[in-house]
Amino acid sequence: MSPTITLDRRDFLRVTALAGGGFVLATYLEPLDLLAQGRGNSAPLEPNAFVAIDAGGIVTITAKNPEIGQGVKVMLPMLIAEELDVAWRDVRIVQADLDPSKYGQQSAGGSRATPSNWTPMRQIGGAARQMLIMAAAQSWGVPASEITTTPGRLVHAASNRSAGYGEFASAAARVTPPAFDSLTLKDPKDYRIIGTSIAGVDNHKIVTGQALFGSDVTVPGMLHGVYQRCPVIGGKAVSANLDAIRAMPGIRHAFIVPEGVGGGSMSGVAIVADSWWYAESARKKLTVTWDNGPTAADSTAGFDTMAATMATQAPQSTSRADGDVDAALAGAARTVEGAYAYPFLAHAPMEPPNATASFKDGKLELWAGTQQPGGVVNTIANALGITAADITVHLPRMGGSFGRRLYNDYVIETALIAKTVGAPVQIRWSREDEMRNEVFRPAGYHYLKGGLDASGSLVAWRNHFISFSNEAPPAAGRGGGPPQQGPAVRPAPSSTLSGSEFPARFVPNFATHVSMMPLGVTTGAHRAPGSCAISFVMQSFLDELADAAGKDPLQFRLDLMARTPVPEGGRGGFDAERMTAVLKAVASSSGWGTRPLPEGSAMGVAFHFSHSGYFAEVAEVNVDANKRIKVNKVWVVGDIGRQIVNPLNAESQVHSAVNDGLSQLMLEITVDGGRVVQGNFDTYPVLRMRQAPPEVDVRFVLSDNDPTGLGEPALPPVIPAVTNALFRATGTRVRSLPLTKHGFSWR
Amino acid sequence: MAVTFTLNGKSTTVDVPAEMPLLWVLRDVLNLHGTKFGCGVGQCGACTVHLRGRAVRSCQTPVANVDGAAVTTIEGLSADGTHPLQQAWKKLDVPECGYCQAGQIMAAAALLTTRPNPSDTDIDAAMNTNLCRCGTYVRIRQGIHDAVRSSSNGVPSATTPTTEDSK
Ligand code: FES
Ligand code: FES
Numbered sequence: 001m002s003p004t005i006t007l008d009r010r011d012f013l014r015v016t017a018l019a020g021g022g023f024v025l026a027t028y029l030e031p032l033d034l035l036a037q038g039r040g041n042s043a044p045l046e047p048n049a050f051v052a053i054d055a056g057g058i059v060t061i062t063a064k065n066p067e068i069g070q071g072v073k074v075m076l077p078m079l080i081a082e083e084l085d086v087a088w089r090d091v092r093i094v095q096a097d098l099d100p101s102k103y104g105q106q107s108a109g110g111s112r113a114t115p116s117n118w119t120p121m122r123q124i125g126g127a128a129r130q131m132l133i134m135a136a137a138q139s140w141g142v143p144a145s146e147i148t149t150t151p152g153r154l155v156h157a158a159s160n161r162s163a164g165y166g167e168f169a170s171a172a173a174r175v176t177p178p179a180f181d182s183l184t185l186k187d188p189k190d191y192r193i194i195g196t197s198i199a200g201v202d203n204h205k206i207v208t209g210q211a212l213f214g215s216d217v218t219v220p221g222m223l224h225g226v227y228q229r230c231p232v233i234g235g236k237a238v239s240a241n242l243d244a245i246r247a248m249p250g251i252r253h254a255f256i257v258p259e260g261v262g263g264g265s266m267s268g269v270a271i272v273a274d275s276w277w278y279a280e281s282a283r284k285k286l287t288v289t290w291d292n293g294p295t296a297a298d299s300t301a302g303f304d305t306m307a308a309t310m311a312t313q314a315p316q317s318t319s320r321a322d323g324d325v326d327a328a329l330a331g332a333a334r335t336v337e338g339a340y341a342y343p344f345l346a347h348a349p350m351e352p353p354n355a356t357a358s359f360k361d362g363k364l365e366l367w368a369g370t371q372q373p374g375g376v377v378n379t380i381a382n383a384l385g386i387t388a389a390d391i392t393v394h395l396p397r398m399g400g401s402f403g404r405r406l407y408n409d410y411v412i413e414t415a416l417i418a419k420t421v422g423a424p425v426q427i428r429w430s431r432e433d434e435m436r437n438e439v440f441r442p443a444g445y446h447y448l449k450g451g452l453d454a455s456g457s458l459v460a461w462r463n464h465f466i467s468f469s470n471e472a473p474p475a476a477g478r479g480g481g482p483p484q485q486g487p488a489v490r491p492a493p494s495s496t497l498s499g500s501e502f503p504a505r506f507v508p509n510f511a512t513h514v515s516m517m518p519l520g521v522t523t524g525a526h527r528a529p530g531s532c533a534i535s536f537v538m539q540s541f542l543d544e545l546a547d548a549a550g551k552d553p554l555q556f557r558l559d560l561m562a563r564t565p566v567p568e569g570g571r572g573g574f575d576a577e578r579m580t581a582v583l584k585a586v587a588s589s590s591g592w593g594t595r596p597l598p599e600g601s602a603m604g605v606a607f608h609f610s611h612s613g614y615f616a617e618v619a620e621v622n623v624d625a626n627k628r629i630k631v632n633k634v635w636v637v638g639d640i641g642r643q644i645v646n647p648l649n650a651e652s653q654v655h656s657a658v659n660d661g662l663s664q665l666m667l668e669i670t671v672d673g674g675r676v677v678q679g680n681f682d683t684y685p686v687l688r689m690r691q692a693p694p695e696v697d698v699r700f701v702l703s704d705n706d707p708t709g710l711g712e713p714a715l716p717p718v719i720p721a722v723t724n725a726l727f728r729a730t731g732t733r734v735r736s737l738p739l740t741k742h743g744f745s746w747r
Numbered sequence: 748m749a750v751t752f753t754l755n756g757k758s759t760t761v762d763v764p765a766e767m768p769l770l771w772v773l774r775d776v777l778n779l780h781g782t783k784f785g786c787g788v789g790q791c792g793a794c795t796v797h798l799r800g801r802a803v804r805s806c807q808t809p810v811a812n813v814d815g816a817a818v819t820t821i822e823g824l825s826a827d828g829t830h831p832l833q834q835a836w837k838k839l840d841v842p843e844c845g846y847c848q849a850g851q852i853m854a855a856a857a858l859l860t861t862r863p864n865p866s867d868t869d870i871d872a873a874m875n876t877n878l879c880r881c882g883t884y885v886r887i888r889q890g891i892h893d894a895v896r897s898s899s900n901g902v903p904s905a906t907t908p909t910t911e912d913s914k
Binding site: 067068069070071197199200202203204206207208209210211212213215216218224249274275276277280348349350351352397398399400401402428430431648649652653655656657658659660663680681682686687688689690692693694695696 | 764767768771774775776778779780781782783784785786787788790791793820821822824825827828832833836837838839840841842843844845846847848849852867870871872874875876877878879880881882883884885886887888
């Protein structure tokens with residue numbers, strides 16, 4: 001089970017006095033939960049806190065989750081500081097190490113930080129405030145209910161007394177923490193911190209070049225290494241010219257790591273040296289005999305051919321069937337068909353994967369930039385023959401991730417190498433290592449047919465989605481985590497299409513069929529997994545249908561959402577009212593249909609619902625005679641609930657998502673003989689400054705819903721917004737990515 | 748080979764192979780970690796430093812090439828983070844993950860020495876070889892304009908450089 005701080009009865013607050021006055025406040029899980037996590041034999045619960053207040057009133061707040069650039073190191077402390085009622089300038093932020101028994105879930109992914117922590121983090125701040133109030137009430141001999149706070153101060157207006165938090169921090173340490181359900185949280189109109197723009201807490205260190213990231217970690221006596229895996233994904237090292245490598249300058253160790261240990265690592269050759277450059281230089285002289293394994297049969301060309309064949313055959317399964325699609329298509333006034341495809345993609349975080357490990361006296365200390373630190377501990381413990389309690393994990397800042405560091409293969413390999421070497425070691429991947437040993441966004445193929453009635457209304461929709469199964473090895477290399485259960489043949493990670501993906505439920509005759517072909521290439525979650533690919537297909541084909549119906553594409557979507565949907569059980573599904581609101585808002589902010597555009601320019605629109613967020617986006621694109629593209633501007637409207645916690649960061653996250661989506665328009669990873677063809681930014685040209693839109697207009701519709709996350713849901717719609725604009729500008733309907741397939745390039 | 752150069756104003760000597768890239772001398776020999784590795788092939792700009800006042804890719808600069816020269820890294824751009832670009836970056840919250848930003852700031856600082864008041868086109872040209880995977884390009888451009896506005900003479904550094912980034 002994975003511990004989360006939902007602060008129900010199983011959780012309780014613990015308070016501890018600080019030496020020199022002050023207190024710390026932490027939540028703890030009950031021992032039963034600790035046992036269930038396999039960490040129950042760890043040392044007695046140490047007071048490690050979310051909140052510590054010293055005698056001078058300075059508040060130290062622990063940021064529990066890993067920071068990858070999503071701004072969580074500021075966002076979570078803002079929630080605590082708000083309800084504690086403290087001035088932000090009196091707040092210091094420290095990064096937590098991994099300890100789910102104290103902090104609950106510590107991970108980054110799925111745009112979950114805001115929805116999971118919105119209430120509990122505010123409750124922790126509110127509890128600390130209440131304890132200060134109770135301490136002051138005792139000392140002043142007045143009812144706690146008469147005490148109010150201003151930022152950092154306790155006030156009893158009736159007796160004209162006030163005191164700084166620091167003065168009562170010691171006394172508060174002796175107060176029994178209140179039950180969370182006894183707390184009254186602030187009325188949002190009284191917020192002083194939530195909703196204000198606060199810059200990143202690490203910005204000063206970043207702009208002055210101080211050590212901060214995983215690859216900046218230095219441990220006394222630390223060596224540097226590279227790890228060469230088989231160029232064919234999942235292959236194994238059999239033998240290598242290790243003696244020759246060991247004789248090269250600066251080289252300390254060279255050895256084969258035999259095979260995936262604990263299901264989380266891949267076989268390869270480790271070269272450890274005094275400097276990373278010595279190790280990398282030696283690698284250029286490395287010759288290895290590999291056992292390539294079955295993935296050597298994988299190739300992009302083969303997948304394309306197989307998909308085309310499978311499209312002509314009966315689908316393997318049906319994941320949704322509403323109405324009678326065959327009859328509706330047969331009776332349609334007009335039908336439209338489209339074969340869509342998108343490629344594998346790499347995450348390419350700016351900082352390639354790396355980890356630092358020191359193994360001494362049966363204990364492992366790890367510095368690991370990972371989105372899922374909790375997922376790695378047990379796997380490493382098994383692989384190294386130690387217990388989880390013997391492992392300490394520090395969480396340095398990450399130079400981006402986009403999903404790559406959800407998979408801990410590089411961390412596990414580093415731990416194995418450190419144990420073998422007997423000295424602290426940092427293993428750093430080259431860019432080529434990163435691009436060729438990815439957990440790729442899976443490619444996919446969609447064969448679509450839609451039917452319109454005589455009035456241009458969408459009456460039938462069929463999609464045969466041709467995807468990948470995980471039938472072929474390797475199962476290893478995904479970085480640990482719980483053993484997978486269920487049927488042996490299932491979709492490769494991130495190769496699924498939800499049966500309720502829009503326009504499901506809004507078309508009376510609607511079917512989704514799925515067929516899968518085996519895949520050895522490792523796949524996994526990308527930023528907005530699934531959605532980043534599927535939005536392109538769904539929103540492009542809707543545009544085709546709008547065009548065939550002779551309707552404005554934005555109005556066509558509004559009309560579709562105005563229908564009464566097929567009812568569906570479960571919570572958290574697509575809410576057409578919320579999407580309608582953001583779509584209308586982006587029509588207005590972009591001036592949709594009201595602005596004359598110069599020759600070669602056009603606007604495209606798309607929307608997508610993912611990660612509980614509703615986003616509609618318009619792109620204005622210009623195409624020149626040589627099919628070179630410039631995205632002039634992108635308008636984004638999102639609905640992620642009633643509160644934007646940190647508007648400065650929110651805007652930045654949207655810029656990032658938009659540019660990430662635009663990047664994807666021109667990128668592909670191709671596989672030949674089980675090997676990845678691309679290797680660096682010359683062959684995988686991610687978006688550069690000149691190609692990025694100079695303006696991104698970001699707005700939010702505030703709906704009465706609890707706030708949800710923003711790292712991902714702004715990405716998916718920008719891709720079809722651009723391809724739909726390209727159609728309107730050039731008449732070319734883009735049904736496959738990247739755009740280079742159709743002769744387009746960035747200007 | 749012993750190489751002596753001026754690093755952030757201080758005379759520094761290292762004894763390493765002549766072809767060892769400056770990036771790895773800085774990071775692994777001198778323990779200065781502000782300069783980042785992103786690609787190792789001159790494609791991303793994360794490793795940008797100033798050599799004789801010009802922006803160069805330290806991953807593509809053999810240490811032998813800096814013998815006798817002045818090298819400035821992000822750590823030496825200003826004494827305490829007060830270069831107008833550094834201040835603008837903090838104020839506008841330019842960094843997301845932050846990993847590319849040392850290189851971005853060093854490239855921008857070199858640009859401002861040749862073009863004290865750059866146009867957007869100048870900025871695109873100079874900064875186009877510095878990748879930001881987080882896509883902070885809108886704010887990088889704003890940050891450069893903001894630094895120009897806030898620096899009194901508009902030229903933060905006194906060197907007489909050109910930039911290699913304008914391609
Ligand atoms: S690391 Fe030098 S240009 Fe990328
Ligand atoms: S801020 Fe992350 S790569 Fe630029």
